[in-house]
Amino acid sequence: GAVVSQHPSRVICKSGTSVKIECRSLDFQATTMFWYRQFPKQSLMLMATSNEGSKATYEQGVEKDKFLINHASLTLSTLTVTSAHPEDSSFYICSAITTSGGAGEQFFGPGTRLTVL
């Protein structure tokens, strides 16, 4: 149980294009989903927190117009990197939880490796 999928697993795109990454909770309803990015040899950096049906909360320094997050259902959140540039190349990971607070364990997707040429 508690499986989170991401699609695509890898994407290569040209500079200036937009890329959409999907995060799905396959066997549970996710009240909250998180989006992280991870640069090579670095730790995970939280980009934003999204709750179903409401606007995402972005961390300081993350451009909300650049990284559009939509959490339209309890099983799907999407991250769209708009007008991607080479510096957006990174490993993007989503996670989902079923309840806030308490043990609310985060279940992680396998990640999406984005390369912008």
Added chain:
Amino acid sequence: AQKVTQAQTEISVVEKEDVTLDCVYETRDTTYYLFWYKQPPSGELVFLIRRNSFDEQNEISGRYSWNFQKSTSSFNFTITASQVVDSAVYFCALKDSNYQLIWGAGTKLIIKP
């Protein structure tokens, strides 16, 4: 402020040696959770353990063991008789009253055959 420190950037040992990965945390909350995750080269995070702040019992799972010491705010991870497949980056993380995770910088573990 909440913080997780993994002071060891990289550790390299020969197969079958025991190795301990250190994790020191800071939080003002009395209720919190500590986690260890493994990230192999594929990138997918593998959950290893969760420990809540009220449970200081050490845990052993096969070759893995964890030592939680509230007095020193540490949650160290030991691999006994290491194997090449243990090579990965290991992250320690803290979850307190906020449901967000605070991550350590990670320790890259290299097990040489």
